[in-house]
Amino acid sequence: MTQTFALIGAAGYIAPRHMKAIKETENNLIAALDPSDSVGIIDSYFPQARFFTEFERFDRHIDKLRRRGDCVDYVSICSPNYLHDAHCRFALRSGAHAICEKPLVLNPWNIDGLREIEKQTGRKIYSILQLRLHPAIIALKEKVAANPNEIYDVDLSYITSRGKWYHVSWKGADEKSGGIATNIGVHFYDMLGFIFGPLQQNQVHIRTGERAAGYLEFKQARVRWFLSVDQADLPHQVRGQQPTFRSITINGDEIEFSGGFTNLHTDSYTHILEGGGFGLEEAQTSIELVSTIRSLPITPHLGEHHPLTYSHT
Structure with missing residues (x-):
């Protein structure tokens, strides 16, 4: 049966992936x-x-549909x-389920309020945590689970160049x-917890408007x-050739998961519509992690450092 959708934030960068997912799952954006x-x-x-x-006119339209029995799904x-x-x-x-881009919320205590509204309405909130559906990530999780006593050394690097507009927009506030860390990193932290289990220690070496x-x-x-929106942090071998560098190494070996990203939003929608999906419980761990990163004191000389931090500390 075709499901009906409404979408908030249609002009944003990520919205076309949601439109595509709604279309490819044979549903209707109204x-x-x-x-x-x-x-x-x-x-x-x-x-x-x-x-x-x-918003007021959008709210009125959605409410009118609900009152005449055509509630958005x-x-x-x-x-x-x-x-x-x-x-x-x-x-x-409004009587609908929610499918929300990451981060689901900024603060972990907001999840408690959302949990209460789920109970009151009987509706569900799903978070887009698409890396959990990536075949390479699933395979890695299975490998780690098969070796429960092994501790892995991981380096995560994500540099995605942004222009001056970024800091003027809401993303820079x-x-x-x-x-x-929240805006471009939350799905990576979710992935790490998904693969490697509960968090035990958290230290922050850099936290500025450009990098963390x-x-x-x-x-x-x-x-x-190491996360950055400054193109100056791109490795020399890719600078001038590509705006983004994404790397995860485990025990020195690169994990290749650049491919397979194209359809992950459609996969996420399919997962939800088939009775799966990632709800408040799955989203909470990474929200707690990034909230802590925002509040921790910066300790540049404590613990193990990512190699890219040395030119900034």
Whole structure:
């Protein structure tokens, strides 16, 4: 049976992946909201979808559908990070399930409130944690689980070049995005916990508007991590050739998972629609981790350092 969707944040970078996922799972987007009207991408997927630039009119439309018995089944949330909590609440109070981009919320205590609304409404909130569905990540998790006494040495490097616009937008405001570690790193932290088990230690070596770095210990891994939106941090071998560098090494061996990203949002939607999906419990661990990274004192000389930190400490 075809499911109906509404989408909040239609002009954002990630929204087309959600539109594509709704289309490829043979469902229907009937309404979309964004303060910006630069949403021509909708024509490629759902040209008949109603579009709103004001939340109040969008709210009225969704409520009118609900009152006449045509309640939207799901609300997909691609809005700025600090609005995810409110938009999840809106979805459930409108009688719909929520499918929310990461990070689900900025603060772990917000999850407690969402859990209460789930109980009150009987609706569910799903977080997009697509790396858990990547075949290479699943294979690695199985390998680690088969060797429960082994501790792995992991280096995580993620540099994704952003222009001056980034710091002017909501993404450059820590109170709205959660900072670098939350905005571009939360799905990697979720992946690490998914593979290597509970977190045991957390140290922060760098935390600025452009980059963050630190050290994590999980049950089965020691992790040195470095994240950046500054193209100057790109390795020399890729600088000028590609804007993004993503690397994870385990015991010195590179884990190749660059391929297979294209369809992970569609896979996530399929997983949810078939009765799976990752809910509040799965999202909570990484939200707690990034919240701690924001509040920890910076200790640049403590613990094991990622090699890329030495030019910044």
